[in-house]
C-alpha cells in the first residue's frame with residue numbers, strides 16, 4: 159500500500175442535490191493525515207465516464223496543477239472504471255471514500271485481528287480495481303502478471319481469491335480462540351459487557367471512566383480534550399478492541415470496546431470488520447453509545463443503523479446518550495432514543511464524569527440474573543481456599559465461621575452450579 163500520509167489533496171464531491179457538505183470528508187482527510195488544499199463540488203447526476211461532468215473534471219485537473227496536489231479525494235464510491243478514467247483525466251491519484259477510510263484503518267490497526275481485517279478489506283477493494291487495470295492493458299511488465307499467452311485477468315482473480323480465502327480462515331481461527339476466551343471469562347465469574355456505537359460517540363472515554371484500573375492503554379492520553387478539532391481527528395480511534403475490568407454494583411464485569419460504526423461504507427468493508435463486532439453480539443449486555451451533540455436527524459439514522467448491526471445481539475441493550483455537557487435539546491433527543499430502542503437512555507458526560515453512577519445502576523439491572531446458593535464447607539485450609547475461590551467468582555454473602563464455614567454464594571448460574579459441586583469435594 160502506498161503511504162498517503164502528508165499528501166496534499168483536492169477534495170471533489172458530486173451530488174444530485176445541493177447543498178453539498180464537505181465537512182465530513184475533510185475530517186476523514188485530516189484523520190488520514192492528508193492536507194486539503196482545494197475543493198470542487200458539483201450538483202448534477204452521475205456522469206457515466208467520470209462520475210463528474212466535464213466542467214468539474216477540467217476544474218479539478220486545473221486545481222491539481224495549480225495547487226500541486228498529490229491526490230484527488232472523491233467523496234463517493236467510485237466504480238473501478240470511473241476511477242480509472244478520472245485518474246487519467248485529472249493527472250493525479252484518485253482516492254475514493256472507501257480507500258480513505260481503509261488508509262485510516264490501516265494506520266490505526268495494531269492488533270493482529272485488526273491488521274488481518276484491514277488487509278482483507280483492502281484485498282476486496284483492490285480486486286475489481288486491479289482487474290480494471292488488467293483489462294485496460296496496464297499490467298505490461300508488472301511483476302507477477304507477465305504477458306505472453308497467459309490469462310492475466312483470470313490469474314489475478316484466482317490469486318486475490320486465494321489470499322482472501324486464507325485471510326478469512328485465519329480470522330475464523332481467531333474467532334474460535336475468542337469464543338474460548340469468552341467462555342473461560344464467564345466461567346471465572348465475569349459478566350461481559352461491550353460498548354458499541356458510532357465512531358467518536360465517546361465509547362473509549364466511557365470505558366476508561368468505568369474501568370477499575372486507571373492505567374492507560376494504547377488509545378489513551380487525550381481523554382479530556384473536548385474541543386471539536388480534537389474530537390475530529392479522533393475518528394476511528396479504536397480499531398484494536400481493548401478489554402478492561404470494571405466493578406458495577408457487586409458484579410465484576412469485563413468491558414470491551416468495539417470498532418465505531420461509520421456511515422456510508424460499502425457492505426464489503428463493513429463485513430470485513432464484522433468479527434470485531436462479535437464482542438458486542440456475544441456480550442451479556444451492550445452499551446449503545448450515542449453522541450448527544452448530533453442533531454435529531456443524525457441520531458435517528460445512527461441509532462437505526464446501530465440497531466441493525468446489533469439485531470442478533472444476545473445481551474440486553476442499554477442506550478447511553480453521551481456528551482450531555484455539550485448538547486442541546488436533550489429532552490427531545492432522549493425521547494427519540496427511547497422511542498427507537500424501547501429503553502430510556504442513560505444521559506452521561508464521560509468527560510465531566512456525569513451520570514456514570516446511574517449508568518452503573520442500569521448496567522447492573524441489565525446483566526443476566528444470578529443464582530444464589532447456600533454452601534457449607536469444613537473450616538480448613540481447603541475450605542478457606544474454596545471461600546476465596548468464591549470471592550473471585552461471584553459474591554459471598556454473610557459468611558459464618560464455626561467448625562464449618564456457612565455462606566450464601568451468588569454467581570452466574572453455571573458458576574453457582576460449579577461451586578455446589580466443588581463444595582462437596584472440600585476435605586475436612
Ligand SMILES: Nc1nc2c(ncn2[C@@H]2O[C@H](COP(=O)(O)OP(=O)(O)OP(=O)(O)O)[C@@H](O)[C@H]2O)c(=O)[nH]1
Pocket residue numbers: 356357358359360361362363364380381382383384388389392393394395396397416417418419480481482483484506507508509510
Ligand atoms: N464534550 C464531551 N466530549 C466527549 C465526551 N465523551 C467523549 N468525548 C470526546 O469525544 C471524542 C471521541 O471520544 P472517544 O471515546 O475516542 O470515542 P469513541 O466512541 O471511542 O470513537 P472510536 O474509537 O472512533 O469509535 C474525544 O475527543 C473525547 O474526549 C463527553 O461526554 N463530552
Ligand SMILES: [Mg+2]
Pocket residue numbers: 361362363395396415
Ligand atoms: Mg474508541
